[in-house]
Structures are given as structure tokens and as C-alpha cells.
Amino acid sequence: MAVLAAARDAGDPIPAYRVLMSPWADLTLAGDSMTGREAVDPLVSRAVLTEMQQGYLQGADPADHRASPLLGNLAGLPPLLVQVGSSEVLEDDAVRIADGVLRAGGEAFLQVGYEMVHVFQMFADRLPEGAAAIDRIGDFVRSRVPAAAAV
Numbered sequence: 001m002a003v004l005a006a007a008r009d010a011g012d013p014i015p016a017y018r019v020l021m022s023p024w025a026d027l028t029l030a031g032d033s034m035t036g037r038e039a040v041d042p043l044v045s046r047a048v049l050t051e052m053q054q055g056y057l058q059g060a061d062p063a064d065h066r067a068s069p070l071l072g073n074l075a076g077l078p079p080l081l082v083q084v085g086s087s088e089v090l091e092d093d094a095v096r097i098a099d100g101v102l103r104a105g106g107e108a109f110l111q112v113g114y115e116m117v118h119v120f121q122m123f124a125d126r127l128p129e130g131a132a133a134i135d136r137i138g139d140f141v142r143s144r145v146p147a148a149a150a151v
Contacts, residue, residue, distance in 0.1 A: 001069035025070035027062040031092025043118040074100040079107035081140040085116030
């Protein structure tokens with residue numbers, strides 16, 4: 001998200017679309033799911049994200065839109081497919097991304113995997129929900145790639 005926004009702001013070309021899986025786009029660690037899902041998220045916790053935040057930011061402001069693109073301008077971004085599990089602390093980031101892009105006049109599609117964990121798509125070989133999510137990503141990409149480019 002930050003790279004897309006920076007490219008847009010610089011007038012550089014941006015991709016025609018983007019797929020986000022379990023995105024973390026607000027380094028202020030806001031959102032109800034950050035604490036509300038912590039007991040059911042086996043992979044990510046607020047404590048882990050706090051360590052990652054501190055290591056990444058090195059004292060910089062987490063509310064700066066370059067670190068937390070969710071807090072910046074979401075207009076002019078390419079269409080987004082956003083997938084997230086309902087059992088992860090980052091669920092609210094995903095919901096707020098999709099909502100913010102839509103409110104800014106963009107195109108966003110949110111898909112929430114019921115009781116799925118962080119980046120549940122990586123378990124596609126063991127979880128039917130993961131395989132279905134990968135299929136939906138393929139459908140999204142194919143719907144945006146011109147037929148001539150797909151040959």
C-alpha cells in the first residue's frame with residue numbers, strides 16, 4: 001500500500017490491480033481486532049506486531065502515512081482484492097483498507113475467510129478455504145488481464 005501511494009504521489013506508473021493478503025497497513029496498531037482477536041490468532045499478536053513496528057520504524061512516527069498508508073490518501077489506487085481471516089488481529093486493517101478505498105472513490109473487494117488465520121492461503125494444500133481463496137485470487141487477476149496478454 002505504501003509503495004502504491006508513493007508511486008501515485010510521484011506520478012510514476014502503478015500496477016493495474018493489486019491483491020493484498022492479511023495486510024498490515026496501520027502501524028499505530030489501531031482497530032478492535034488488534035486486541036479482540038488476539039486470543040484466537042495463533043500466528044500474530046499485538047506483542048509481535050509491536051516488536052516488528054519498533055524494529056521497522058526505528059523511532060519514526062507510526063501515524064505517518066508513509067508507514068501507515070491506511071491513514072493517508074487512498075484515492076487513485078488501483079483496484080484491490082483484500083483477503084483476510086476472521087480470526088486474525090489484522091482483520092480490521094483489511095476491512096478499513098477496503099472501506100477507505102471505496103470511500104475515496106476507488107474499487108476494492110473484501111473477502112473474509114470465516115475462522116481463518118493470518119495468510120490462510122498458504123495452507124491451501126490442507127485447507128479447502130485456502131484453496132478457494134487462491135482460486136478467487138486467480139479469478140480476480142484473470143478478470144483484469146486483457147485476453148491478448150493472457151496468451
